[in-house]
Amino acid sequence: MRDFTYYAPTEVAFGAKSEERIGALAVKYGAKRVLVHYGGQSAERSGLLGVVRKQLQEAGVAFFELGGVVPNPRVSKVREGIEICRREAIDMVLAVGGGSVIDSAKAIAFGAHYEGDVWDFFLGKAKAGECLKVATVLTIPAAGSEMSDGCVVTNEDGWHKRGYSTNKTRCCFAVMNPERTYTLPAYQTACGIVDIMMHTMERYFSLEDDMALTDNIAEAVLRTVLDWGPVAMREPENYRARAQVMWAGSLAHNDLTGCGTLGDWATHHLEHELSALFDVAHGAGLAAVWGSWARYVKGERLSRFVRFAVNVMGVENDFVDPERTALKGIERMEAFYRSIGMPTSIPELIGRPVTEEEVLTMADKCCRQDTHTEGNFKVLYRKEMEDVYRLANK
Numbered sequence: 352m353r354d355f356t357y358y359a360p361t362e363v364a365f366g367a368k369s370e371e372r373i374g375a376l377a378v379k380y381g382a383k384r385v386l387v388h389y390g391g392q393s394a395e396r397s398g399l400l401g402v403v404r405k406q407l408q409e410a411g412v413a414f415f416e417l418g419g420v421v422p423n424p425r426v427s428k429v430r431e432g433i434e435i436c437r438r439e440a441i442d443m444v445l446a447v448g449g450g451s452v453i454d455s456a457k458a459i460a461f462g463a464h465y466e467g468d469v470w471d472f473f474l475g476k477a478k479a480g481e482c483l484k485v486a487t488v489l490t491i492p493a494a495g496s497e498m499s500d501g502c503v504v505t506n507e508d509g510w511h512k513r514g515y516s517t518n519k520t521r522c523c524f525a526v527m528n529p530e531r532t533y534t535l536p537a538y539q540t541a542c543g544i545v546d547i548m549m550h551t552m553e554r555y556f557s558l559e560d561d562m563a564l565t566d567n568i569a570e571a572v573l574r575t576v577l578d579w580g581p582v583a584m585r586e587p588e589n590y591r592a593r594a595q596v597m598w599a600g601s602l603a604h605n606d607l608t609g610c611g612t613l614g615d616w617a618t619h620h621l622e623h624e625l626s627a628l629f630d631v632a633h634g635a636g637l638a639a640v641w642g643s644w645a646r647y648v649k650g651e652r653l654s655r656f657v658r659f660a661v662n663v664m665g666v667e668n669d670f671v672d673p674e675r676t677a678l679k680g681i682e683r684m685e686a687f688y689r690s691i692g693m694p695t696s697i698p699e700l701i702g703r704p705v706t707e708e709e710v711l712t713m714a715d716k717c718c719r720q721d722t723h724t725e726g727n728f729k730v731l732y733r734k735e736m737e738d739v740y741r742l743a744n745k
């Protein structure tokens with residue numbers, strides 16, 4: 352087991368009445384002038400923005416607003432937010448939405464006090480110094496950004512999707528009312544289910560074999576989502592099901608399922624090139640490449656895939672043929688993805704196979720022109736990245 356630091360400073364207000372605490376939480380964390388940041392229409396339509404405004408007004412907190420964050424959030428919107436924060440002396444960015452809105456809020460928060468261009472952080476040219484505070488009212492369980500240190504933004508200039516991580520913009524509080532996820536379209540619910548499972552699996556497929564507690568927690572998160580995700584899709588207003596999925600989303604990405612392991616993350620970064628190029632939903636992109644990645648790398652430590660097949664996917668262990676057991680686990684996972692309407696190949700994801708030129712472009716961007724590898728379970732160089740894209744292209 353590796354040494355680790357577990358840092359999860361976010362105060363979580365979870366439940367049907369949690370929204371009544373927004374104003375008090377903003378005051379508790381020192382907010383005087385807030386930028387309320389949100390996406391397209393969902394938070395306005397559901398009345399949630401109205402609740403947020405009322406809460407801030409009653410708490411005596413001044414606020415400004417910036418909507419229009421799109422899925423795969425753009426750096427141009429971040430720059431707009433930074434301008435407002437500087438002009439209006441904002442001290443907290445309150446993200447009302449999902450991963451895209453929270454990530455945009457985080458980038459605004461570390462960009463506001465930085466003199467150069469915010470994209471520098473994503474190029475590795477800048478490190479977060481003084482930051483604005485970030486908090487969220489979450490509307491979609493998926494990306495886990497409400498408790499993670501991560502932030503992923505897309506630069507329209509060249510369509511580069513890049514991440515930057517810092518503890519300094521972890522949310523100080525996250526308000527999570529499962530009822531707010533009732534309005535999620537089935538497709539977005541399914542994308543969230545995949546992303547939550549993938550955040551757990553990226554950490555689970557590790558070459559460390561001696562972190563029993565972490566493995567057991569990870570398997571419990573995965574089984575919970577396998578059981579309750581489909582219920583949430585069938586019965587969108589089932590509070591119990593929505594609550595299981597929502598809390599799983601946070602636990603899957605606040606590092607609890609990664610204590611003592613070295614995560615892989617290749618599937619995520621291969622996917623980021625797909626969503627950068629084709630503007631697809633992150634969760635759907637993950638489902639489209641995971642099975643191909645798994646078949647490609649399973650031989651590095653077959654026992655992990657056997658354990659996953661037996662403990663998570665309920666496969667009977669074939670002691671004579673462990674490879675068969677491992678493959679059945681991968682197949683069952685893919686069958687689950689299909690059962691919730693998710694693609695398991697790139698053609699299913701974007702409606703056509705990618706061209707060989709597109710394969711080369713994605714691999715080139717993913718390996719940053721041969722300056723970067725991906726994955727720890729198996730290290731992927733440019734050629735291996737191309738191989739996985741080609742496998743997923745069938």
Ligand code: NZQ
Pocket residue numbers: 390391392393394420421422423424448449450451452454490491492493494495496499500501502503531532533534535536539542543546604619633634
């Ligand atoms: O824009 P609106 O109208 O709000 O619609 C959104 C959006 O179209 C809709 N939605 C959200 N809540 C809703 C709702 N519709 C109805 N009812 C509700 N309650 O859902 C759509 C998707 O929203 P988005 O925020 O894009 O989803 P998600 O939370 O999956 O975030 C995806 C982004 O997060 C990044 C992804 O790459 C992607 O850019 N990630 C961020 C991570 C992090 N910061 O730690 C880690 C992840 O691995 C991931 O990379």
Ligand code: ZN
Pocket residue numbers: 494546549550619633
């Ligand atoms: Zn993800």
